[in-house]
Amino acid sequence: MPEGNEIHRWAERHTKAFVGKKLHVEAPGGRFADADAIDGKTLKKIHAVGKHLGYEFGPDAILHVHLGRYGDWTEGVGELLPVKGALRVRLSRQCAKKAGSSASPRSAQDDNGEASTTRHGWYSEDDGSTSLEPADVDWIELRGPSDCSLYDREQWKKLLGRLGPDALNGDDPEPAFAKIARSKTQIAALLMDQSVLSGIGNIYRAELLYRARLSPFLAGKDVPKTTVEAMWNDSIPLLKAGMVDRRIVTTLPKDRPHGEGKPLKPEVHYVYRRHGKPCWVCGTKVQRQEMAGRSLYWCPTCQAE
Ligand SMILES: [Zn+2]
Known part of the structure; x- marks a missing residue:
């Protein structure tokens, strides 16, 4: 499931590709009824908060996207491709609407002459990184989100009111610290609670706790504030690093069997999905x-x- 790093990465790429441009918005699968309301409008701004994206076409026309567990964006260059799969929504520069025309697709073609796309397979060998420059992206397609709907300003405000601070937005963490300090809930559950902190998912949760050498089962109120602060501070560079190439690397070189250099795939995490394997640090x-x-x-x- 995409975590905050991924959401902010999409916002950054899509901002470079589309903000300030008139977009063609379509929902060929018929599962986003309000596509017509924003079709042909200029994309003003993209918001990223926690695991939520908001594509603002107007104060009362914000396309809200939550990728959920299975949602993902595909990016492409050149001609729009024939509709495939459970396509929820497609956004394209108006100039990209030339499917079936004789206009030649632009760069980044493969040998078959088809427009290039990237489709990220979670936890597959493909880490989803792409050499495609955001400014070259002509269209994006959304599949499998848990939500894709049009929000007005009140709905967006309500959403923000439900979300805890997002480390990637430079938010003030004190409200989160206060909630944790009062809570009898286990710290591992609090870190995943988007009303406490927004953007942290299962990988960052496990790895931040490990890096703090903190038991996941401690109640929030029993975790020293300095430890909570340290985890927040630790999360910022880790989340930012995870925006670069969709990979989350949390291990320090000194703790990896192969030490310096690019970490091998099995060495990128301390504990996430490493059950049954020995801890890199203590062997347990x-x-x-x-x-x-x-x-x-x-x-x-x-x-x-
Ligand atoms: Zn250990």
């Missing part, structure tokens, strides 16, 4: 357990209660 088997419907990973020695 990494554990996994369900917590609030999501798998939690931790090292019982480094993160002892």
